[in-house]
Amino acid sequence: MHIHRLEKIWLMFGIAMLIAFLAVVGVGAFAMGMQPPGDHRHSVDPETVDQVAPFNQPGLRKIGENEYEATMLAFAFGYAPEKMEIPLGATVHFQITSKDVVHGFQIPGTNINMMVVPGEVNHLTYKFDKAGNFLVLCNEYCGVAHEMMMTTLIVK
Numbered sequence: 201m202h203i204h205r206l207e208k209i210w211l212m213f214g215i216a217m218l219i220a221f222l223a224v225v226g227v228g229a230f231a232m233g234m235q236p237p238g239d240h241r242h243s244v245d246p247e248t249v250d251q252v253a254p255f256n257q258p259g260l261r262k263i264g265e266n267e268y269e270a271t272m273l274a275f276a277f278g279y280a281p282e283k284m285e286i287p288l289g290a291t292v293h294f295q296i297t298s299k300d301v302v303h304g305f306q307i308p309g310t311n312i313n314m315m316v317v318p319g320e321v322n323h324l325t326y327k328f329d330k331a332g333n334f335l336v337l338c339n340e341y342c343g344v345a346h347e348m349m350m351t352t353l354i355v356k
C-alpha cells in the first residue's frame with residue numbers, strides 16, 4: 201500500500217512528539233520523585249511501625265524548654281493518640297506516619313496541613329500560642345469512614 205509522503209511525515213512527527221512527551225513525563229516524575237510535600241522524611245515499615253519506637257508510644261514528649269515532640273500514627277479511621285494536650289506556647293515538632301493508606305493531617309485555621317503516607321515519616325513544626333481545642337481532620341479520601349477520621353489537640 202502506498203502512503204502519501206506528507207502522511208508519513210505527519211506520522212513520524214506524531215511518534216516523535218509522543219516519545220518526547222513520555223520522556224518529559226518520565227524524567228520529570230523520576231527527578232521530582234513524586235513525593236508529597238513536607239520538610240524532610242525517612243522510611244519506615246508500615247506493617248510494623250506501631251511496634252517499634254517511637255511510634256509504639258504515640259504522644260507528646262518534652263524535648264526542651266517549651267519544646268515538644270508529638271509522635272502520631274494515622275490509620276483507617278483515626279489517629280493515635282486519640283487526644284493530646286499541648287501546653288500553651290509550646291513549639292511542637294510533629295512526626296507522623298500511616299499504618300495503612302494515605303491520610304491527611306490538617307488543622308483548619310492554622311497552616312498545618314500534611315499528607316500522611318505509609319512507609320514515610322512526615323515532619324512539621326508549629327508553635328501553639330493560642331489556647332483552645334484544635335480539630336485535626338483527614339483531608340485525603342481514605343475509605344468509607346474518611347469523614348469521621350479526626351482527633352483533637354487541646355492547647356491550654
Ligand code: CUA
Nearest residue numbers: 338340342346
Ligand atoms: Cu484518613 Cu481520610
